[in-house]
Amino acid sequence: MGGLTWNYILKRFSMFLLTFWLGSSLIFIIPRLAPGDPVSAMVVRIVMREGYMENAQEIIESWKERFGLNDPMAVQYVKYLGNVVQFDFGFSLARFPTDAWDIVLPALPWSIGLLSVASVISFIIGNTIGALMGWDKTPRWLKSILPFSLTFTAIPYFMFGLLLIFILAFKLHWLPASGGYGRGVDPGWNWEFIKSIIRHGTLPLLSIIITSSGGWALGMRGLMITANSEDHFLLAQAKGLSPRRVFLRYGVRNAIMPSLTAFALGLGGLVSGSTLVEFIFAYPGTGYTLFQAIQTQDYTVIEAVCNLMILITSGSVFFIDLLYPLLDPRITFKSNK
Amino acid sequence: MAEPLLEIKNVTKIFGGGLLSTSKPVVALDGYSLDVYDQPARITTIAGESGSGKTTLVNLILGYLPPSEGEIRYKGINLHEMDRNQRLMYRREVQAVFQDPYEVYNPFYRVQHIFDMVVRNFKLGTNKKESRERIEEALNVVGLRGEEILEKYPHQLSGGQRQRVMVARAYMLKPRLIVADEPVSAVDASLRAMILDIMMKLRDEHHISFLYITHDLSTAYQIGDEMYVLFQGVTAEKGDTAQIIENPKHPYVQELVNSIPAPDPEIKWETDIHLPSEEEMRMKYARGCRFFPRCPYGMDICKQKQPGMFTVGPQHEAACYLYQKQQEEQPK
Amino acid sequence: GGGTTTDEGDMAGEETTGEETVAEEEMAENPLDYLNADREDTLIVDKPGRLQGGDNWNPKVPGNAVGWGMAQLGFESLMILNYETGEMMPWLAESFEGNSESTEFTLKLRDGITFYDGTPMTIDDIIYTFELEMATEGFGGHFTWKEWIASIEKVDDLTATFKLAKPNPRFVLDYFSVKIAGTTLFLPKHVWETVEDPMTFKNFDIAKMYPMATGPYMLGKVSENEVFLVRNDNWWGYKTGFQKLPEPKLVIISYVGTEEVRTATAIDNGFDVMEDITFGAWQAIQAQNPKWEAYYDDFPYAVPDPCARLIGLNNAVEPWNDKEMRQMLNHVMDRQQIIDIAYEGTTTLAPTFWPSYASMQPYTDLIPKDKWEAMLTPDLDKATEILESKGYVKTGDYWTKDGVELSLEIQCAESFSELERIADVFAEQLQRFGINAVKVKLVDGTFYDNSNFGNYEANSQWFTCGSVNEPWATLRTMSGEGAPIGETPQGQQNVYRWYNERYTEIVNEIGVLPLGDPKIMELTAEALEILYDELPALPAAQAKKLIPNNFTYWTNFPSAKNPYISPWCWWTSFVVVVVNLEKATN
Amino acid sequence: MSTINTENLILDAPTDAKKVLEVENLRVQYDTPRGAVRAADDVSFYLKEKEILGLVGESGCGKTTTAMAILQMVQSPGRIVGGQIRINGRNIVGIPESELRKYRWTELSLIPQGAMNSLNPVIKIKEQMADAIRAHENIKKKDLKPRILKLFNDVGLPERVYNMYPHELSGGMKQRVCIAMSIVLNPSVIIADEPTSALDVVVQRVVAQTILEVKERLGVSMIMIGHDMGLQAQMVDRVAVMYAGRLVEIGPVMKMFKNPTHPYTQLLIEAIPSIKEKKPLKVTEGLTHDLRNTPEGCIYQFRCEHVEDSCCNEPPRMYQVGIDHFVSCRHAAERARSMELLGGYHG
Amino acid sequence: MEQKKVRRWNTWDNPWLNTKFLIGISIVILVVLFGLLGRIFWNVELAYVGSSPLNLPPVWQGGVPEHPLGTESNGRDMLAQLIVAIPSSFKVGLIAASVGMTAGLVLGSLAGYFGGWVDAVIRTLADAVVTIPTLAVLIVIAAFFTMRDTTSMALILAMFAWPGPTRIVRSQVLSLRERGYIRMAVLSGERPFGLMFREMLPNMLPWIAASITGNISGAILGATSLEALGLGPTRVPSLGTIINQAQTSSALIRGMVWWWFPPILVLMIIFTSFFLITTGLDEIANPRLRGLNK
Numbered sequence A: 001m002g003g004l005t006w007n008y009i010l011k012r013f014s015m016f017l018l019t020f021w022l023g024s025s026l027i028f029i030i031p032r033l034a035p036g037d038p039v040s041a042m043v044v045r046i047v048m049r050e051g052y053m054e055n056a057q058e059i060i061e062s063w064k065e066r067f068g069l070n071d072p073m074a075v076q077y078v079k080y081l082g083n084v085v086q087f088d089f090g091f092s093l094a095r096f097p098t099d100a101w102d103i104v105l106p107a108l109p110w111s112i113g114l115l116s117v118a119s120v121i122s123f124i125i126g127n128t129i130g131a132l133m134g135w136d137k138t139p140r141w142l143k144s145i146l147p148f149s150l151t152f153t154a155i156p157y158f159m160f161g162l163l164l165i166f167i168l169a170f171k172l173h174w175l176p177a178s179g180g181y182g183r184g185v186d187p188g189w190n191w192e193f194i195k196s197i198i199r200h201g202t203l204p205l206l207s208i209i210i211t212s213s214g215g216w217a218l219g220m221r222g223l224m225i226t227a228n229s230e231d232h233f234l235l236a237q238a239k240g241l242s243p244r245r246v247f248l249r250y251g252v253r254n255a256i257m258p259s260l261t262a263f264a265l266g267l268g269g270l271v272s273g274s275t276l277v278e279f280i281f282a283y284p285g286t287g288y289t290l291f292q293a294i295q296t297q298d299y300t301v302i303e304a305v306c307n308l309m310i311l312i313t314s315g316s317v318f319f320i321d322l323l324y325p326l327l328d329p330r331i332t333f334k335s336n337k
Numbered sequence B: 001m002a003e004p005l006l007e008i009k010n011v012t013k014i015f016g017g018g019l020l021s022t023s024k025p026v027v028a029l030d031g032y033s034l035d036v037y038d039q040p041a042r043i044t045t046i047a048g049e050s051g052s053g054k055t056t057l058v059n060l061i062l063g064y065l066p067p068s069e070g071e072i073r074y075k076g077i078n079l080h081e082m083d084r085n086q087r088l089m090y091r092r093e094v095q096a097v098f099q100d101p102y103e104v105y106n107p108f109y110r111v112q113h114i115f116d117m118v119v120r121n122f123k124l125g126t127n128k129k130e131s132r133e134r135i136e137e138a139l140n141v142v143g144l145r146g147e148e149i150l151e152k153y154p155h156q157l158s159g160g161q162r163q164r165v166m167v168a169r170a171y172m173l174k175p176r177l178i179v180a181d182e183p184v185s186a187v188d189a190s191l192r193a194m195i196l197d198i199m200m201k202l203r204d205e206h207h208i209s210f211l212y213i214t215h216d217l218s219t220a221y222q223i224g225d226e227m228y229v230l231f232q233g234v235t236a237e238k239g240d241t242a243q244i245i246e247n248p249k250h251p252y253v254q255e256l257v258n259s260i261p262a263p264d265p266e267i268k269w270e271t272d273i274h275l276p277s278e279e280e281m282r283m284k285y286a287r288g289c290r291f292f293p294r295c296p297y298g299m300d301i302c303k304q305k306q307p308g309m310f311t312v313g314p315q316h317e318a319a320c321y322l323y324q325k326q327q328e329e330q331p332k
Numbered sequence C: 001g002g003g004t005t006t007d008e009g010d011m012a013g014e015e016t017t018g019e020e021t022v023a024e025e026e027m028a029e030n031p032l033d034y035l036n037a038d039r040e041d042t043l044i045v046d047k048p049g050r051l052q053g054g055d056n057w058n059p060k061v062p063g064n065a066v067g068w069g070m071a072q073l074g075f076e077s078l079m080i081l082n083y084e085t086g087e088m089m090p091w092l093a094e095s096f097e098g099n100s101e102s103t104e105f106t107l108k109l110r111d112g113i114t115f116y117d118g119t120p121m122t123i124d125d126i127i128y129t130f131e132l133e134m135a136t137e138g139f140g141g142h143f144t145w146k147e148w149i150a151s152i153e154k155v156d157d158l159t160a161t162f163k164l165a166k167p168n169p170r171f172v173l174d175y176f177s178v179k180i181a182g183t184t185l186f187l188p189k190h191v192w193e194t195v196e197d198p199m200t201f202k203n204f205d206i207a208k209m210y211p212m213a214t215g216p217y218m219l220g221k222v223s224e225n226e227v228f229l230v231r232n233d234n235w236w237g238y239k240t241g242f243q244k245l246p247e248p249k250l251v252i253i254s255y256v257g258t259e260e261v262r263t264a265t266a267i268d269n270g271f272d273v274m275e276d277i278t279f280g281a282w283q284a285i286q287a288q289n290p291k292w293e294a295y296y297d298d299f300p301y302a303v304p305d306p307c308a309r310l311i312g313l314n315n316a317v318e319p320w321n322d323k324e325m326r327q328m329l330n331h332v333m334d335r336q337q338i339i340d341i342a343y344e345g346t347t348t349l350a351p352t353f354w355p356s357y358a359s360m361q362p363y364t365d366l367i368p369k370d371k372w373e374a375m376l377t378p379d380l381d382k383a384t385e386i387l388e389s390k391g392y393v394k395t396g397d398y399w400t401k402d403g404v405e406l407s408l409e410i411q412c413a414e415s416f417s418e419l420e421r422i423a424d425v426f427a428e429q430l431q432r433f434g435i436n437a438v439k440v441k442l443v444d445g446t447f448y449d450n451s452n453f454g455n456y457e458a459n460s461q462w463f464t465c466g467s468v469n470e471p472w473a474t475l476r477t478m479s480g481e482g483a484p485i486g487e488t489p490q491g492q493q494n495v496y497r498w499y500n501e502r503y504t505e506i507v508n509e510i511g512v513l514p515l516g517d518p519k520i521m522e523l524t525a526e527a528l529e530i531l532y533d534e535l536p537a538l539p540a541a542q543a544k545k546l547i548p549n550n551f552t553y554w555t556n557f558p559s560a561k562n563p564y565i566s567p568w569c570w571w572t573s574f575v576v577v578v579v580n581l582e583k584a585t586n
Numbered sequence D: 001m002s003t004i005n006t007e008n009l010i011l012d013a014p015t016d017a018k019k020v021l022e023v024e025n026l027r028v029q030y031d032t033p034r035g036a037v038r039a040a041d042d043v044s045f046y047l048k049e050k051e052i053l054g055l056v057g058e059s060g061c062g063k064t065t066t067a068m069a070i071l072q073m074v075q076s077p078g079r080i081v082g083g084q085i086r087i088n089g090r091n092i093v094g095i096p097e098s099e100l101r102k103y104r105w106t107e108l109s110l111i112p113q114g115a116m117n118s119l120n121p122v123i124k125i126k127e128q129m130a131d132a133i134r135a136h137e138n139i140k141k142k143d144l145k146p147r148i149l150k151l152f153n154d155v156g157l158p159e160r161v162y163n164m165y166p167h168e169l170s171g172g173m174k175q176r177v178c179i180a181m182s183i184v185l186n187p188s189v190i191i192a193d194e195p196t197s198a199l200d201v202v203v204q205r206v207v208a209q210t211i212l213e214v215k216e217r218l219g220v221s222m223i224m225i226g227h228d229m230g231l232q233a234q235m236v237d238r239v240a241v242m243y244a245g246r247l248v249e250i251g252p253v254m255k256m257f258k259n260p261t262h263p264y265t266q267l268l269i270e271a272i273p274s275i276k277e278k279k280p281l282k283v284t285e286g287l288t289h290d291l292r293n294t295p296e297g298c299i300y301q302f303r304c305e306h307v308e309d310s311c312c313n314e315p316p317r318m319y320q321v322g323i324d325h326f327v328s329c330r331h332a333a334e335r336a337r338s339m340e341l342l343g344g345y346h347g
Numbered sequence E: 001m002e003q004k005k006v007r008r009w010n011t012w013d014n015p016w017l018n019t020k021f022l023i024g025i026s027i028v029i030l031v032v033l034f035g036l037l038g039r040i041f042w043n044v045e046l047a048y049v050g051s052s053p054l055n056l057p058p059v060w061q062g063g064v065p066e067h068p069l070g071t072e073s074n075g076r077d078m079l080a081q082l083i084v085a086i087p088s089s090f091k092v093g094l095i096a097a098s099v100g101m102t103a104g105l106v107l108g109s110l111a112g113y114f115g116g117w118v119d120a121v122i123r124t125l126a127d128a129v130v131t132i133p134t135l136a137v138l139i140v141i142a143a144f145f146t147m148r149d150t151t152s153m154a155l156i157l158a159m160f161a162w163p164g165p166t167r168i169v170r171s172q173v174l175s176l177r178e179r180g181y182i183r184m185a186v187l188s189g190e191r192p193f194g195l196m197f198r199e200m201l202p203n204m205l206p207w208i209a210a211s212i213t214g215n216i217s218g219a220i221l222g223a224t225s226l227e228a229l230g231l232g233p234t235r236v237p238s239l240g241t242i243i244n245q246a247q248t249s250s251a252l253i254r255g256m257v258w259w260w261f262p263p264i265l266v267l268m269i270i271f272t273s274f275f276l277i278t279t280g281l282d283e284i285a286n287p288r289l290r291g292l293n294k
């Protein structure tokens, strides 16, 4: 498969760099557009707790100076680009002297862990439902039930999460309601800890999966219908293959490609976590970190999370562009026709 | 001879290998030249196997694609240097009819839309009545009547009707040249005759020339005046249609003519034919004759250089070294 | 081990040796063993907000996590103010008193105070803290000390004298008494001396018992959502007999999620103490777990927080620069409805700029009676009268003047939902009256910036906060010249951009009078006369904190019936509560 | 409706060869909101052992529909509304899916229209071949490869195709893959739906020869759908002509070309362009009518030169006009019979 | 030769008379009518803070007939809230989806049609926008504009709703560009604008119609989430704000089912009806499907 040329790779790579730069720049500009800054935000937080604060203005000025917030925008931007290149954004502005990465990194495994499992499962479930809905051999009873599973998509998932907490955690006491792991267990590679993670992850997982499978299902249904009417699908039936095999190898296998692309595009989202789910389940991921960073205008933390997200998103776009011709022979086929 | 209407000069078209392409470059046309004369109006056939570059040629002429190298001149003006007015003139004078008579209709609109676009963009007719008259006239030429066609949707027309409407549309602009890319290969046998008949009528009565693209040599034989046989982006043989088909010179054209299935159950194909494998075909004879891997008469010289055109008869040339001697022996 | 023999009477009756034996039995070899304490020995404190920067326990930099227990139970204050009595009780300090001009204060530490590692705390540690803070620009008290302190003189190992740059009768009250939530925390010299850059020092190393402090608890573990504090059995307060050893062996500061989940957790006995919750949640808890009790047994259930809530007005913009227009808004404001809806009845009607504490009552009584009365109920007729006299006409839904709709934009800080609800209700009242009012929610930084630079019309806020047992701190916040829009007022004072010469004069005068000077009453009365006529901001409601306590495992929480200290679990004074807790006897 | 009497057809067929496939009164319609499209209307024919039957007709006349109906694979919204399809004497219309699967590919296989799209683009050729085998036989993994390679050899494909994806093959090669696939289980009937229409004459000829070779070797019966009369003349034993969902004539290839009986067949034969001589084109007024509104009476009435009033009232039935030769036009049948009486044909 | 008169299309031939599509549309219309007519029959002033007694259960659980669906703890009547919220949520969905789609259509068409650097710029922008947290932008906007009503909220959502459609339209245009009728239109002297919007656009209609329904539900949910994070206008209740307030006021644990359930039910009904519409449209655009679910 000599489909890849250097020229193509270079071109794609420059697109990747361009996207990355553009995203990074937007992330620099947008939070700074609003009046106020992380230091003022910090002062409000203190004032909020303590009622008042002496010499607030001097403190603000001194911290702004320290963080370089008084520099002209252009200077800040150049410094920022330097940070982006090194992928080091310095201290968190709201949690000085903690490094921005020290705030983001501990949260990252939680988000990535939870969301990757959730997205994979909802991807599988959603696409299975969608594929079954779009398949003409699906048993009628199943076909009439499936659409109902989609209506959960309409429930905002924070509300759904709460319902789950109430029923499964507080009424039935089956699962813990919140947190990443139990109070008594020590983080590490021990079975207790892993078991605890799984138990604590179940509810957030459920709420994401149930409410987000529908989206996949809707898309897959359409794709499957198209795949169903393709000639090779008919030929496979004519070959007398078992319906299951026809369904999987000649239907799903072909229809899944666009969904996979969408899936890959969503990978960036794993990093940014799911604010509401983390909010409801007190789950220690990056979604809430980002939310708080935005609230407190903690530029460096926002930058750390978002740049990681931009890197992953534009990186996956780049890799999809590279891999797609290899994964889906149809691409090369089309351009040669 | 007079100056050609359309001149194609050493045009090369390479697909792929470009900036965003994932595929290897394909040379669809390679230093291709072609002249179309139009006094008197005539039908010039371009024939050749599938993938030989026929449609690419059409796309170049109609300006859908830019040539990679070489130039296309219309009345002496380079297509890509035309100004706005010249372009409009070109669009008016060079029209097209395509293979699939269904695809060329926007399923969303009534048939009328096809004509409306033309009337609007080329300012045919100053008022509704006048343009309607012109539409009627054009439809009459192809044997249709406005009221039975215009208000319908494309899917409500038969294949023959659809194709005739397309011819009428082209005719309405009173073009000098109509490029017809396989105009009959998708229609029913009986309707095929009708379309070809209209083409001849337009040539003879309305002095419109045709560039008739086909891989069906038998229809070309019936209506064509001149013929170019393409093989992998270069001309293999050119000359008078009847001469080529009755007396093909180039080994490829011979093979082609022999392969046409006779519509007679009593006359079966004579010999078995074997094509070389893909690898063999793909093998690069860097500068050699493209047909060499398949050619039963392959000579050493064929491996070295693509042959030029050698005269093999009056108005009849073939790109094959077999005829090099012949030409040398009887110089003009 | 659920020992139930910790009744004070019992302990008092024991011989000293006996007492030691009991204590020894209960004491752990290693304080970290307390991490596995039983539920009965554990105190779980609710924290409605996520732990971030959980590795930063440097109490002097802004992003620290000491609010997660260490400020309350690890570091200790010199004095602790008792709201009920208005008196300051000495804690680390034996005494801290000023001269009559309030220019010199002498601090005497208690003897026997030790850090976790046994190192005694002396006046050197105190002085070191001040010096370090004055030398380090990013530290919290840096500018404060530079402004007030001229010099500190060490008298002996336990005594020092502070010379002030200018008189400040509230020096001890404001900075060393937990007046509102916080106080000055002191650093162990022997630890901090070794630190290279105090600004970036995180002070987090459980093995070394960092953050090193003196209190009855030390940091045991930090997880994603929780902080674990284990008992310091060698606490100086117990050793010196100043206090008993607190009974909870483990204190967990725990974040569980949204209010719904917090509520459910409380019902399941997942907490012993809660931070503020809504009335609805309280009802749910009360209905499902009768072991929970609020500060009051009946309405308002909640305790008033020391910062009154108000609608601040920008006195520099049209038409609110007009006193009558501000009065008009005041007439529209239905304070009882705000309490009923925004607070669901959990606070009391008192249109003051300061908290309605018993300690403030004498000053509250100085508010002109007619003005006070008028503020208890809305008076839409008066408001209409004012508007009509100003040339407004009501066309359609709204009052207009020269075709321009009368509107009001009320800004709120994003993370302060209590103030948002006030704004919601007030905006609704204005809407009904015919003023196109909307609430606008802004991130905290923007909200604060807008307030400082005067980029607002009205905001829902609490910036008159300060007074708890004397009037000046609050009065001061409205004194001084209002900065022009686009500039920050001096010392954050008077973000309302209201200026009254006489008022400012009075406030400056009160400022230097020693606490308790009879002249204060007189001046305050005059100031209030001006204030309640001009109304640069509209007092909206008393703040409330509904802080229920769970009596399943622990008893003797402070309450209206047993008000030994303010009940806030996030204040530095919380140590007093924990020391006084008693194990529940089922 | 069912006034067509086809008894003749079945009973009178004087044939010694076994009929491997019999289609009787097949009716297929597509239900559309604008009415039912009768894409196959009362189609009856049979296929004898080792014979190739050509099925011709203009585009959209129902050739593919008929083929798919034989495979019981008419796609929604189409459905078989009547008739029987018998394979080796057993009717397969209406039998359950699981039963059908046993017939598919072992008895009936398909070379689909447009090999371009008939191979799954994302699965390797070997897998697609193996799928067909595994669906019907328990075959050991190691036996699979030699078997497939042998098939490749039979159709003239190089071995490397085994490991390739469809897009890496040329149109001709794909078509041959489809041919190879159709014979993996030695079916008794192969339905080839325009197997060469997308190819140019040279490649077409190669593929056609491959098909003939394979057919000879395996002795299968075939239905060859197409609209290239030249190719039909080269390949088939009998030709069936469809027009607007009906079978209008079916007969031995010699007779069909030399002596077409039905006016439509005549038109088709006359319109074949020749490369032997230039002759004036025969132009007829053509009007495809909507398959939703089939007229009463003869389907060809609007285009027929010999149309009479009776044609418009009553649909014609199948008349036998010779051995294995039937026509669905009374007038044509009469003419043919009178010619036969005169001894005018048997060329 | 006499031509027989060809029968005219039967009126029932109309593909738009698709059962699913019609049911979907009717539900949507009913829901909207509930919102619109409700204003006539019910006092919508009751939807605002402090207009009614607090925490009344619905009438069948012992409430009062003045507030048949009960009230919540801000003193709003649930029935009035729903009457106001449904159209406002709908509006958000409609505006956000249609503005987002329109932008997507224009940008996608430009990218697909012109290719080259136009394409590169638009694609890059689309990819970059996907990675920007909505919240951050919202906060900036909140700092400068007063979000007085749901329209501004919808427009903001639309700012994030265009990259998806852009991508899809782009690929659609890429394939439409090769269609015969587009080539024919070029030959007929059509200019790019005419090509994109007169020739291509109508042929994307089924797709547009189908995905706009998906996007509307998406936008309504998106708005709900933003409101749940406390962003967005609050005076005018929307389904999102009701749910959000129910959540922050612990309605669930207080057992105030009448507070949190109705808005969710409405969301589910809206979603279901849009799903039916989408399926119906699919079938209308793609005749193959018509028999599929029979």
Ligand SMILES: Nc1ncnc2c1ncn2[C@@H]1O[C@H](COP(=O)(O)OP(=O)(O)OP(=O)(O)O)[C@@H](O)[C@H]1O
Pocket (backbone or CB within 6 Å): A335, A336, A337, B015, B016, B026, B027, B028, B048, B049, B050, B051, B052, B053, B054, B055, B056, B057, B215
């Ligand atoms: N857009 C394109 N991108 C890449 N390659 C192309 C493109 N268009 C044509 N080609 C290649 O150029 C060559 C010539 O193609 P063209 O369509 O001109 O052939 P043709 O003679 O019209 O064939 P046919 O008879 O099948 O229509 C082929 O190899 C084809 O694969």
Ligand SMILES: Nc1ncnc2c1ncn2[C@@H]1O[C@H](COP(=O)(O)OP(=O)(O)OP(=O)(O)O)[C@@H](O)[C@H]1O
Pocket (backbone or CB within 6 Å): D030, D032, D037, D039, D057, D058, D059, D060, D061, D062, D063, D064, D065, D066, D075, D076, D077, D078, D113, D291, E287, E288
């Ligand atoms: N899914 C469908 N829905 C409605 N009508 C259909 C459908 N599929 C086919 N038809 C109609 O049925 C008729 C027969 O179609 P069929 O594909 O069998 O024709 P064909 O003879 O194979 O044509 P071609 O030579 O073009 O392959 C046509 O008129 C077609 O319009």
Ligand SMILES: [Mg+2]
Pocket (backbone or CB within 6 Å): B054, B055, B056
């Ligand atoms: Mg072509």
Ligand SMILES: [Mg+2]
Pocket (backbone or CB within 6 Å): D063, D064, D065, D113, D193
């Ligand atoms: Mg077909």
